[in-house]
Amino acid sequence: MASIELANLTKVFNGVRAVDDVSLQVRDNEFVALLGPSGCGKSTTMNMIAGIEQPTSGAIRFDGRDVANLPPNKRGVGFVFQNYAIFTHLSVRENLAFALRVRGVPRVEVEARVAKIAAVMRIADKLDRSSASLSVNEMQKLAIGRSAIAEPAIFLLDEPLSNVDAAFRAFMRTELKHLQHTLRQTMVYVTHDQIEAMSLADRIAVMNQGVLQQFGTPQEIYSAPVNTFVANFIGSPSMNLMPSRIVSEGDDIMLQFGAAGALKLEAGTPLFQRARCANSKDVIFGVRPEDIEFAEVSDPTLGLTLVAQFIEPIGPVTTIHFSDGEYRIKVLTEKRFRTGLGQAHRLSIPLERCHLFDRESGRALGADHEVGGRAHVNA
Amino acid sequence: MSAPSSRTASAGKLTEAMGDAQSRRIGRLTTWPAQALLLFIVLFPTIVTVYVSLTAWTPLDGKPWTQAYKTFWWFENYWEILSDRKLFAALGRTLLIVIIAVGFQVLFGLGLALLFVNNFRARPLYYTLILMPMMVVPAVAGYMFLMLFQSTGPINQIISVILGHSFEVVWLANETLAIVAVIVGEVWQWTPMVFLILLAGLMSVPEDQIKAARLLGANWAQIIWRISLPRIKGVLAIAIGIRLIEGLKLFDIMYIMTKGGPGVATETLSLYIYKRTYGDLEWAYVSALGLVIVITMSLLGLALVALMRPSRRVQLVHVAK
Numbered sequence: 278m279a280s281i282e283l284a285n286l287t288k289v290f291n292g293v294r295a296v297d298d299v300s301l302q303v304r305d306n307e308f309v310a311l312l313g314p315s316g317c318g319k320s321t322t323m324n325m326i327a328g329i330e331q332p333t334s335g336a337i338r339f340d341g342r343d344v345a346n347l348p349p350n351k352r353g354v355g356f357v358f359q360n361y362a363i364f365t366h367l368s369v370r371e372n373l374a375f376a377l378r379v380r381g382v383p384r385v386e387v388e389a390r391v392a393k394i395a396a397v398m399r400i401a402d403k404l405d406r407s408s409a410s411l412s413v414n415e416m417q418k419l420a421i422g423r424s425a426i427a428e429p430a431i432f433l434l435d436e437p438l439s440n441v442d443a444a445f446r447a448f449m450r451t452e453l454k455h456l457q458h459t460l461r462q463t464m465v466y467v468t469h470d471q472i473e474a475m476s477l478a479d480r481i482a483v484m485n486q487g488v489l490q491q492f493g494t495p496q497e498i499y500s501a502p503v504n505t506f507v508a509n510f511i512g513s514p515s516m517n518l519m520p521s522r523i524v525s526e527g528d529d530i531m532l533q534f535g536a537a538g539a540l541k542l543e544a545g546t547p548l549f550q551r552a553r554c555a556n557s558k559d560v561i562f563g564v565r566p567e568d569i570e571f572a573e574v575s576d577p578t579l580g581l582t583l584v585a586q587f588i589e590p591i592g593p594v595t596t597i598h599f600s601d602g603e604y605r606i607k608v609l610t611e612k613r614f615r616t617g618l619g620q621a622h623r624l625s626i627p628l629e630r631c632h633l634f635d636r637e638s639g640r641a642l643g644a645d646h647e648v649g650g651r652a653h654v655n656a
Numbered sequence: 657m658s659a660p661s662s663r664t665a666s667a668g669k670l671t672e673a674m675g676d677a678q679s680r681r682i683g684r685l686t687t688w689p690a691q692a693l694l695l696f697i698v699l700f701p702t703i704v705t706v707y708v709s710l711t712a713w714t715p716l717d718g719k720p721w722t723q724a725y726k727t728f729w730w731f732e733n734y735w736e737i738l739s740d741r742k743l744f745a746a747l748g749r750t751l752l753i754v755i756i757a758v759g760f761q762v763l764f765g766l767g768l769a770l771l772f773v774n775n776f777r778a779r780p781l782y783y784t785l786i787l788m789p790m791m792v793v794p795a796v797a798g799y800m801f802l803m804l805f806q807s808t809g810p811i812n813q814i815i816s817v818i819l820g821h822s823f824e825v826v827w828l829a830n831e832t833l834a835i836v837a838v839i840v841g842e843v844w845q846w847t848p849m850v851f852l853i854l855l856a857g858l859m860s861v862p863e864d865q866i867k868a869a870r871l872l873g874a875n876w877a878q879i880i881w882r883i884s885l886p887r888i889k890g891v892l893a894i895a896i897g898i899r900l901i902e903g904l905k906l907f908d909i910m911y912i913m914t915k916g917g918p919g920v921a922t923e924t925l926s927l928y929i930y931k932r933t934y935g936d937l938e939w940a941y942v943s944a945l946g947l948v949i950v951i952t953m954s955l956l957g958l959a960l961v962a963l964m965r966p967s968r969r970v971q972l973v974h975v976a977k
Binding site: 327328329348349350354355356358360362364366367375376378379380423424427 | 872873
């Protein structure tokens with residue numbers, strides 16, 4: 278059992294800051310996902326935790342102890358590679374036993390523990406097969422079992438589910454969650470798949486271009502993104518982000534959207550408070566596709582009017598794309614909803630669940646007050 | 657023998673006119689000159705060798721080889737091989753030299769290859785330097801070591817400097833030291849080849865496997881023993897096999913450094929055959945000996961190839977457990 282602390286961790290490759298001043302703390306037994314697009318530095322961060330890469334500057338501490346001088350084989354870290362790195366010249370049994378053999382664990386104990394982990398990973402019937410003959414799904418289980426057998430205090434998984442088929446991925450997600458609960462290990466999980474991160478992790482660290490954007494629970498990251506990158510990256514389909522302009526009107530504030538209309542922020546509402554902190558009148562307005570409704574509103578300042586352009590039905594829900602030439606809005610709706618293409622609709626925008634970002638910096642307005650110390654803002 | 661495939665033959669216009677069977681016959685006809693040439697190059701010398709090996713013919717008789725049948729004595733030469741004590745002594749010496757030399761070649765070659773797997777500064781330069789001995793003509797290498805191992809040569813001088821007093825061993829005139837000198841030369845020249853083959857093998861070991869082994873707690877020795885070596889087992893066997901077979905033909909270095917001396921201390925199989933050929937002119941006996949060696953080597957080679965086959969290798973792995 279161990280906590281991990283990254284303090285101002287930086288890695289420079291040929292002048293490129295692959296990881297840029299990342300600081301975060303993973304608590305004991307916590308399941309943290311490092312989430313970001315490819316090349317965002319999440320794998321490099323993971324490799325530094327494992328000791329495969331040396332940080333250019335900054336510190337890594339396990340349980341408060343600096344591990345800078347510990348080689349990878351002394352860190353007590355389990356690591357599952359994206360391509361599994363199965364020892365194909367060895368049998369399944371020898372793969373599982375590897376970590377124990379190199380530690381000089383007595384043969385009887387090795388056999389018992391191999392049998393136990395094989396049962397947990399459900400590959401007990403494959404023990405004497407050549408590991409090269411396994412299917413990708415079985416290799417996945419073998420890779421996890423091979424790392425788990427040494428009972429490392431920290432378990433690192435580098436996109437472990439990116440190569441397996443969709444059905445097995447859903448199954449493995451459940452298995453991993455279960456495994457983490459049984460093993461009670463601190464897990465760090467690298468992925469570019471937000472569904473994986475949201476469903477598995479206790480907390481998610483969203484990274485982009487080497488910089489940690491936000492670190493918080495899936496709910497925090499979903500409902501209070503600190504900047505437009507996180508807002509856009511989390512959620513599927515992604516959040517509608519529309520440039521808008523703040524105009525004062527009496528005590529209230531109007532958000533203008535050209536021909537599509539305007540939204541009135543009444544004095545005293547949370548969004549009104551945030552709009553008031555804006556340095557510039559130019560903002561970005563964000564609303565999630567799933568929050569928009571087709572209610573008939575009589576007050577024109579509570580909705581926007583746009584034309585249905587095309588429809589993406591995906592079974593349980595349907596995404597409808599609206600546009601008025603200048604603005605585009607995606608709306609996620611229940612499957613029974615029908616509309617004709619080219620038909621204008623008045624969309625009801627629930628202001629209490631909307632977001633405002635500074636147009637220049639992309640930072641959420643008033644985010645510091647909202648999320649406080651629970652999220653790191655690094656934009 | 658090899659007929660041209662019917663697909664190529666049937667592609668042409670000519671084929672359509674003549675029909676498949678006829679075109680195939682013509683196709684076969686066109687390969688005859690090449691086949692005849694091949695037969696002449698390979699089969700003819702073999703037949704002559706077999707023929708001569710069954711006689712007591714020697715060029716001293718003054719008769720051409722075509723009349724060797726006049727001294728025909730069946731397998732007499734082959735019986736002589738079985739009781740040729742000098743031959744077996746030479747074979748024993750060859751094996752001793754070769755096994756020790758190949759042992760060191762593999763040891764040094766593997767060590768160097770392990771160092772060269774990872775990139776380091778000036779690696780290409782060192783790489784080139786290490787490969788250079790292999791490029792030297794063996795006879796030239798022989799001269800080099802002949803000079804180095806002279807009693808007043810650089811090797812004795814260097815040892816004198818290290819010891820601080822005069823060191824004047826007559827390397828090439830001492831039965832044991834001559835063997836040592838020859839082995840040093842052989843190891844110097846052929847370690848690069850083993851290095852090259854093993855490096856290619858080690859480079860093919862996926863880096864992820866080594867990282868994974870490290871993260872699973874293995875130290876560098878365990879990684880070499882449990883990951884790298886098992887994965888290059890086949891390549892290692894090929895390197896050893898090639899060096900053993902090449903080593904059994906050991907001649908150049910020996911011929912120039914020691915001429916097989918002192919006495920017969922460094923007389924290898926090849927040198928022995930050379931002496932019987934040019935010294936004693938017993939060409940019929942040498943023919944028989946040559947055939948026996950070729951057949952023995954071929955069998956060894958076949959065994960090696962069989963060992964290399966993947967399916968067989970898997971079985972061997974299981975047996976070894």
